[in-house]
Amino acid sequence: MGEAMYSTKSANQSKALFRGAFILTIAAIVVKILSAFYRIPFQNIVGDIGFYIYQQVYPIYGIAIVLSTTGFPVVISKLYAEQREKGNVDKSRLLLFTSFIYLQLFGFICFLILYFGADIIALWMNDPHLTVLLRVVSIVYLTFPFVSLLRGYYQGIGDMVPTALSQVGEQTIRVLTILLLSYLFMQKGYSLYLVGGGAMFGSITGSMVSSIILFMFLWIRKEWKWIAPSRGMFRTFAVEIKEIFKALTFQGLMICLSGMLLIFIQLADSLNLYSLLTINGMEKGMAKSLKGIFDRGQPLIQLGTVAATSLSLTLVPLITRERLSEKQSNLTDKVQLALKVSIVIGLGASAGLWAIIRPTNIMLFENDLGSTELGILGFVILFTSIILTIIAIMQGLGRLVFPALAVTVSFPIKYGLNMLLVPWCGTKGAAISTIITLAFVTVVLLLKLKKMFSARLASFRSIANVLWATTAMVVFLKGYIWGTDIFMDDFHLERIGAAMQSLSAVFFGGIIFLVIILRGGVFLEQELTLFPLGSRLIHFLARRDRDKHGEKN
Structure with missing residues (x-):
């Protein structure tokens, strides 16, 4: 009976883990799509020079986003979950408070470097006008510690909803701020650098909204008592504090650095x-x-x-x-x-x-x-x-x-x-x-x-089939674009015509590529079943692959 209870508990934990990972994955995809899409109307509003101004400073903001989204929350959640599993209430409080102090110091140092070194960085970029934008974005480093800590706490107790909502809310408000302010400032005829500063202000509004969402969860659920520090804990757990600092420095920064490739x-x-x-x-x-x-x-x-x-x-x-x-x-x-x-x-x-x-x-x-x-x-x-x-x-x-x-x-x-x-x-x-x-x-x-x-x-066979599918798709697309160019020129459709070309090319090219990949046996039937809608794609497999899988079963 004990083994059955343990098995049930393990299965429930496993389900909760995968449900939480799924929620965070969906939130991450939504955030990335928003982050990519807003740049298109933004560039259309401010033009290429305005886009240059914004993109010069964006990587600085991108670093703050990685710090508050991946590295530190992941490590805090892992350590908190371990203490919670052991029932160490005081040590779990110590972890959260020590992490907050560590992140505040880290964020404040980053803020000082960026704010007071903005003119040096702008000169490095050979554009002194970027100083104001760098100082605007430096403020985000004062808000990310609070966001990182609460995301780590909620992920540590297995509740991914606050983290997911804070990420989506932050990005939504940020995008709306960027597009609204850039449009208004352009309408008023302000300089492109002031427009860029307005766009960068979106990073501040976004981080504030993220903090408010996480704070609301704490306030509504009355969870302050679980994270508030107890008196004298620093004297009692001096060794543990050093270990927490070491974990945040080593594990946290390692995960953060791994997430900064494109940045x-x-x-x-x-x-x-x-x-x-x-x-x-x-x-x-x-x-x-x-x-x-x-x-x-x-x-x-x-x-x-x-x-x-x-x-x-x-x-x-x-x-x-x-x-x-x-x-x-x-x-x-x-x-x-x-x-x-x-x-x-x-x-x-x-x-x-x-x-x-x-x-x-x-x-x-x-x-x-x-x-x-x-x-x-x-x-x-x-x-x-x-x-x-x-x-x-x-x-x-x-x-x-x-x-x-x-x-x-x-x-x-x-x-x-x-x-x-x-x-x-x-x-x-x-x-x-x-x-x-x-x-x-x-x-x-x-x-x-x-x-x-x-x-x-x-396998060599898989790679060869992928290369063949890619070649066939590219040949078709080049021919398709060349053929439809003649039609578009006759009707002078320009941007609308380009949109029709691009979207239809993606549709037809994608089908050709997918069918060749599936018919070429790059994926087995049991592999396809692991993906969303994979069961639908099985029908495109060559008969020999379907039969082979049927014989195994």
Whole structure:
């Protein structure tokens, strides 16, 4: 009877874990989609130079978002759950209060560096007018500790709803603030730097709303008594305080660094792309415009990465479960499948975007300027999807340091390659340096993952079929765009015509790619059943694969 009760409790905990992971995954996808989509109307409102101004400062805000969303809340939730499981009420309170002090100190130091060093950073970017924007965004570092702590607390007690609502609420209010203020300021004829400051103010309103949502949960549920510190706890638990500081510094920062891949790439471009263009003789207005055009790639990359990683990352909880159950063969299968999904969707999205980049550029940003550079940047989706999948796998297996180091090294590599390639071929050089950097990080992580698993990570047959599906899709899309160009020119549809071309091309190209992938046997029937709507896709499998699975059953 005791074993049955234990089994039931374990099953309930497992269900709660997966339900919580599902809620956070959905919230993360919604946040990323909002984060990608708002940039399109924003660029349409402020133009390429206005977009350049905003994107120069955005990576600084992006770092704060990672700190408050991934690293620190994850570590706090893990430590709090452990103390709660042991029934250590005083130590769990100590953890929360010590974490709050640590994060406040960390955030205050970041604020001081950014606020008082804003003019130095702006000069590094070769644009002193960015000082005000940097000081505006520095305020976010004063609010993120409170948000991180409460998200960690709620995740630690297994309640993911407050975290999910705070993330979605923060991003929604931030996006609305950006679009509303930028539109109003442009209507009033304010300078583009003031418009950019108004857009950056959205980061403050968003973080305030996130804090209010989390505070409301505390207030309504009257949970202050569970997190308030007890008298004299610092004298009693001096050793434990050191351990908490060590865990937050080591584990928290490692997870944070692992989540900053694209932010580091954008930060390198913010610090030296514009300055390299102007140093090499380009007029400042032209350089700002070219950097803004180059930054059009960010929403495309984000949307593509969300699509490419959302399926593969759903397998990570399964990988963690297989590791805990010590079933090495099942664990290897799940790792192989996660990698396969990231490669298939990543390559399909990258190559498809490259094939239709010109009409897509016109549809979203009014003209086709920078289409060559944006086409190159599209392959960021492939490498990023593989990298993020491997990092999630390694973290699920308890490896934190290596992925953090691999991501961190991307910044100096990208910065150095910019210095080498931008003077030679401008923003195209920046796009190439991004691809080289991400390709290097991908290879390093794959080699490390290969050492962790003796089995082959991908079969030659699968890779050959993926390449064949990609080639067929690209050939079709290029022919489709060429053929419909003639029709669009006759009717002078321009942006509407580009939208019709792009959306229809995505639909037809996606079907061709998917059918060839499924008919080519890249995925087995039992693999497809692990994904949403996977049972519907089984009907597209070649008969021999369906029969083979039927014989096994």
